[in-house]
Amino acid sequence: MGLGDDYVKKVFNTVASKYDMMNDILSLGVHRLWKKHFVEDFVRPLPGGKYLDVAGGTGDIAFKIHDLIKAREGAFGITPGLGEGTRIVVSDINESMLEEGKKRAEREGYFNVEWVCVNGEQLPFENETFDSYTVSFGIRNFSDRPKALREAFRVLKVGGVLNILEFSKVTCPALSVPYDIWSYGFMPQAGRVFADEESYRYLVDSIRAFPDQETFAQIIRDAGFGYVRYESLTGGIACIHTAVKVEAKPDVKEEKPFKTEQPEGEMPKPV
Template identity: 35%
Template sequence: MPTSDDAAIKKVDGGDGQFFDAIARRYDLLNRIMSLGQDGYWRNKAVKSLELPEGGHFLDLATGTADLAIACAKRHRDARVTGLDPSAEMLAIGRDKVASATLSERVELVQGDAQALPFEDNSFDAVAISFGIRNVPDRRKALQEMNRVARPGGRIVILELSEPRRGLLASPARFYIHHVVPRIGSLLSGSKEYRYLQESIAAFPTADAFANLMREVGLTNVNARTLSFGAVNLFSAHAGH
């Protein structure tokens, strides 16, 4: 069932990538600055968790400008990669980056919705979504779709920002998320609605609650790992059908 922050997500993005179309040209810069340069490190952790077999096929949901898709293709030099995102502008930038990395033969980017994937059952050896699941209005449906298109036992990896709640750095980290991130986002993107980032992080379920949701849709061997003092959660599981 959609959660209380779904209306805010739909208001900001229209449910079809419009908000991300508007900030696409500055999206990579925003990520670098607001993550204090840690976003690449987090994505590499996700790629290392994929367990792709030789010649495997990987699906990257909410691929955006294709950073995770490119990182996977570089690490797994015999893999095929499909990236999907609702934002046409983000995908256009991603295709340029894929071409610059000379990966166009192995990396394909398509427009689509994580809640209704345009792929057959059991199509991929691994499926991931990085910094995107919190923006999906029906997360349960997206998880069900990930489970459906993954081959039995295929790896499911989810990387998502979180609001630190414990430890000495929790308080300053929350201040950064609540006050610094929205101002930087508004300044660099020219969009006052970038405050939604802070709100969506705060509204995202706890790691335990989200891991339970993953189990409820049939995923197995679910594991949740915190990175960077709780600023990010890395979830991993296997397709359970």
């Protein structure tokens, strides 16, 4: 489990304006390649789809989905511009993170993206709304991950796909010691320069406390998903988890969305 929502909000209020830089530091810039692989080879967005990116504050994944859909519209002979039926929603519990995303959207022309400030464990959407649910480097910060995954299951349509990109457990022995030195030596020092040491130490500790690949895959299965697979990246430093809502469970079908004031392709091989 993560820490309380208030503490997590405080951490991300501190790092919001430097969040993308922070990911560069945490991953030595490799997160850009991971995200490209994540969106192009796992999310695989198509025109007309409904996409929800949770804990997506700064909009990085949503913008990549947006760009790929526009490119594919052109390939399909559709006038590029997110045609009728396509919907991209970014949700985040932290308003400061969303503000950074909105600024970038305005600056770079992403005018068709929706922004919702909401707890990912209590989504305001109706059952079976989305074709795709993504979360990138955010699931480890949830206070109740199983609950968040049950919400993901609820808002996905039958046949909808869950894709999660997250830091994970190093599986390559040669990387283990260097990664420890980087995480516990350099990272807190970097925090003094870019934000504050406490926030960066939390981010490192949250990575180390996150379940290993197979344990988290089982948590996804327990939420009701089928075809659960994962792919370790860069020796296990990160991992992509993917799963499908094969059928609706009766107990989930009867749940109601939480209220808020704000308004397929080939699967990866089993590991």
